[in-house]
Amino acid sequence: MNSPHTHRRVALVTGAAGELGRAICTRLCRDGLDLVAVDLNLDAAQGLLRTLHLEPGQRALAIQADLGDESSIIAMVAQAGAAFGRIDVVVNNAAVNHRGSIYDFDVAQWDHMLAVNLRGPALLCQKVAPYWQAQASGRVINIVSRCWVAGGPPAYVACKAGLVGLTRSMARELAPHNVTVNAIAPGLLPSAFTLDGRDAESFQRMADSSIGDTPLKRLTTPEDIANTTSFLASSDAAFITAEVIHVCGGSQLAPFGTR
Structure with a gap:
């Protein structure tokens, strides 16, 4: 760790193969960072790498990992560290959502969500911390949700509020x-x-309700989140910490269930 293999900063992004993860990875690569794209689906993460436009000397690596499994996190950090010699930015984006109300949630599903969505980011940062100590620098960007203030499916909201x-x-x-x-x-x-488990009609109703509660009158895009991630990973954000930036067009002002 004291002799980095590269002078480029290295970003590690979990949940890299989904729409949001792909946008974040693409933007951070465009910013000139080396990339560790982590996903449960290795084929999908490798497919992401084939879409990236890397500069000469810029590198990207796909790693399979289960954020609900401590040994998988340990192996993933070791592989990233061996490949790059440093880890500068961690984007905790991976998540699972087993929807259910307080009346009918499944205990095993609740525990799985807590393991991936909350314990996983904590363990990942614990394992990367020695790199930050050696480098005397680092960035952590946790992807939460507007629902942490608004409410919603109890287990998922509890995870995001915990994060x-x-x-x-x-x-x-x-x-x-x-x-x-x-x-x-x-x-x-x-x-x-967000579409998982919903038909097109029910999702459209939810989207219409969300737009109605949003002062800027549109839904969030992956690029909106990628742009904010880029800023927080940059030197321009060096004096910003412990903040929650709502990238939701002002919908954090609306109470849950008003429409």
């Missing part, structure tokens, strides 16, 4: 190593993740 708390706690603990920790809270973003 906000983790953001603030890690910002304090990692600050002595010049590491900033921030969260981005997207609004409703059409993707395979």
Whole structure:
């Protein structure tokens, strides 16, 4: 760790193969960072790499990992560290969502969500922390959700609200190593993740309701989140930490269920 293999900064993005992860990876590569694209689906992550336009000398690596499994996280960080010698930016984007109300949630599904959505980011940052200590710098960007203030499916909202708390706690603990920790809270973003388990008609009703509650009158796009990630990963954001940036057109002002 004391002799980096490259002078480029290295970004590690989880959930890299989904629509949001792809946009984040594409933007960070465009910013000139080397990339570690982490996903449960290795083929999809490798497919992402084939779409990137890398500069001469710029590198990208796909790694399969399960964020709900500590040993998988340890192996992934070791592989990334061996390949690049440093890890500068961690984007905790991977998530799962088993929808259910407080009346009917499944305990195994609840535990799985907590493992991937909340414990996973904490463990990943724990394993990357020695790099930040050696480098005396780092960035953590946690992808949460507008629902952390608005409410919604209890298990998912609990995970995202917990990730906000983790953001603030890690910002304090990692600050002595010049590491900033921030969260981005997207609004409703059409993707395979948000469409999963919904038919087109029910999703359209939800989208219409979200647009109605959004002052800027549109849905969030992956590029909106990628642009904000780019800023938080940059030197321009060096004095910003423990913040939650809502990238949702103002819909954080609307209470849940008003429409």
